Amino acid sequence: MNFDDTPQEAAFRAEARAWIAANAPKQYEDELKKSSLGRTALKGANILEVAKVWQKKKADAGWACLHWPKEYGGRGATPIERVIWQQEEGPFGRLSGIFIIGHGMCGPTMMAFAGEEEKKKYLPPLASGEKVWCQLFSEPAGGSDVAGLRTRAERNGDDWIINGQKIWTSGAHYSDYGILLTRTDPNVAKHKGLTMFFLDMKSPGVEIKPIKQANGASDFNEVYFTDVKIPDSQRLGAVNDGWNVSLTTLMNERMSIGAGVSTGFPELFEFCNSLMLDDGPAIEDRNVRSKLAHWAVKASGLKYTSMRAISALSKGQRPGPENSIGKLVAGSMIQDVAAYALDLQGAAGALVGAEDAEATGKFQAMLLRAPGTRVEGGTDEIMRNIIAERVLGLPGDIRVDKDVPFNKIPTRGRG
Amino acid sequence: MNFDFSDEQKQMRDEARKFLAEKCPPKAVRAVLDGNASYDKDLWKGLAEMGFLGVAIPEEFGGAGAGHLELCVIAEEMGRALAPVPFSSTVYLAAEAILLAGSAAQKKKWLPAIASGEAIGTLALFEGKGNPSPEAIKLAASGGMLNGVKKPVPDGAIADFAVVAARTGSTGRDSDISLFLVDLKAGGVEARALTNLDPSRGQAELTFRNCKAEPLGAAGEGWSVLSQVFDRAAVLMAFEQVGGADRALEMGRDYALDRIAFGRPIGSFQAVKHMLADMYVSATLARSNCYYGAWALSTNASELPEAAAAARISATQAFQHCAKNNIQVHGGMGFTWEFDCHMYYRRANATALGLGSLSYWEDQLIDRMRKRNAA
Secondary structure, three states, X not given: OEOOOOHHHHHHHHHHHHHHHHHOOXXXXXXXXXXXXXXXXXXXXXXXXXXXXXXXXXXXXXXXXXXXXXHXXXXXXXXXXXXXXXXXXXXXXHHHHHHHHHHHHHHHHHHHHOOHHHHHHHHHHHHOOOOOEEEXXXXXXXXXXXXXXXXXXXXXXXEEEEEEEEEOOOOHHHOOEEEEEEEOOOOOEXXXXXXXXXXXXXXXXXXXXXXXXXXXXXXXXXEEEEEEEEEHHHEEOOOOOHHHHHHHHHHOOOOOOOOOOOOOHHHHHHHHHHOEEOXXXXXXXXXXXXXXXXXXXXXXXXXXXXXXXXXXHHOOOOOOHHHHHHHHHHHHHHHHHHHHHHHOOHHHHHOOOOOOOXXXXXXXXXXXXXXXXXXXXXXXXXXXXXHHHHHOOOOOOOOOOOOOEHHHOOOOOOO | OEOOOOHHHHHHHHHHHXXXXXXXXXXXXXXXXXXXXXXXXXXXXXXXXXXXXXOOOOHHHOOOOOOHHHHXXXXXXXXXXXXXXXXXXXXXXXXXXXXXHOOHHHHHHHHHHHHOOOOOEEEEOOEOOOOOOHHHOOOEEEOXXXXXXXXXXEOOOOOOEEEEEEEOOOOOOHHHEEEEEEEOOOOOEEXXXXXXXXXXXXXXXXXXXXXXXXEEOOOOOHHHHHHHHHHHHHHHHHHHHHHHHHHHHHHHHHHHHHOEEOOEEHHHOHHHHHHHHHHHHHHHHHHHHHHHHHHHHHHOOOOHHHHHHHHHHHHHHHHHHHHHHHHHHHHHHHHOOOOOHHHHHHHHHHHHHHOOOHHHHHHHHHHHHHHHHHO
């Protein structure tokens, strides 16, 4: 048992480290380090532009989408090399936020289902960040129950005509392309009448409206489709086989193992280390220490769980299911941690940016962002279902709509 | 990176699991729980024959000379099987104290006897309520004689010898404490078995009256040695707890798959599924913390104090959580004496206390993190 690199891993790490040291945008390093929670933003710079420049630079030197094949803009690297890269990229990896969906979900789906010509055309600029992609699955009537979506695609000669609405689309407002899951047959059971496409987000009839979130920010959008035309050549997979195609996409929604998840614990520990309560330093208070210890072992548990996954990759094995706990644990933990940091400041915890309220801004931002973390990319409840069914082998839920034609499924709970 | 046990170590775990499945089924645990024996003597003998008692004892002292990682995988299996034997007191506490502080003669006398199963050892530290602290140690040592009362002492009524923490000064410093080795069969000690939360493991009160004792380690070094013993034992006990947590989770999962209510397996209800998923989460966090503890223990890393505290806290929480909710999944049957759930519940809650309680280790963890932060 050890934490050491193999000689090959060490050589790869040294190469990556040297390249990053010589090329990374160091002027943003401090700001990026501080931006681990809530939103990533850079003062006096457009983060989208900085991110695109960094991604292009990486692509030109062969450091973009490391695990993708070379002909599609990647490096053909092993999974462990990808993890090592992420570890070495450190805070600069936060610039990749806008590419996560494109690289993690859209790209692999294209690779699995697009024609060779399309792959050669669309994947390299996706890898290099010149084109940004988004994923259009969720709808007002289909969140956790994605297969309940209603956006229609109707055949018209060599084209498909799209009408409907998507929601929670991250980055739609700066995306060039998207993958789109639609309903092509409402007369069959809901999973059996779906079809996947990719489209140009600048197509006529696509309208993007940012959603103002509960925390005041706008990371997500509503996307409306009015008679949007998509050529059949942009269909991914067979007609009405979109559910299986979407499973490929979702399977690729892997936690980025190397980068780790934010729990808020380091921030809370640092805060308690300097905070003075009425009767002395917070860190010497028994209640504070008990709470800190409770969260400390969750944070370290997650850290070493990902080390176990990395070790599996290092040995050429697939990581075990234990990695699926990350988002579930971190999401609610960050919420609790933030609320506690404010609690320690009494009434002043409610103030924003006031001089007598220490670090409220940071913890308030965490507090207000955390509810979204617990919902996006699989709610806490869906994550628990996944663990129960795929890890523990418990039976799936009884689905009352499983064999009902989609257009016969009730749409309202009352009346 | 290879943050995992080796194939040989995993093979040893499999061997231990197989051995314990055969020699330590739930009915063997029940025999001790019901008071038919003070511990499972046949199992103890078998563990010695398998080489498990001396797995981390060097070969020159009759052990297998493997190491602490091997001991960790065996500890996990002992916890999983709820083995009703004085393994933790003999192997994690007494043997580790002798390995750390014993003279060559003491090692030669006791370590081979531990490895062969001839000697049961323990650590006599606590004196009534409270967590480990030098201030709480009142039992006095002077002129090679001990006087005072220790309780609870794990497996104290069946132990052949004890490492005893005694007061040898009154300056208010840690150096007031020294360790002694006492042959419990030589007279001067009266042992009284105490009833406790988990009767499958013994607890006792030891009364020392002008009891002859030989120093273990240098005078005044007792607390420093004890702290190291406790860190090692915390990691090892954490593996027992993770083994118990995993087994409780499996029992709950199996029952949820088999039990039908409202026309379907109860494991198809989200309320039950989510409870089991949360048990899996806490067991996984604990296991990962334990692996880090194992790494620190096996490399004698400077991170050991912090890693041990984290493993201990995480594993205590996980075992308590899994044992508690295993009963809940089983419903009424989980609350019967006949079902095994309560044995895990008892063990989970008893092991949570034995080495210092959860709140003690929480306090320790934060202290240690602060020290590292300041360094």
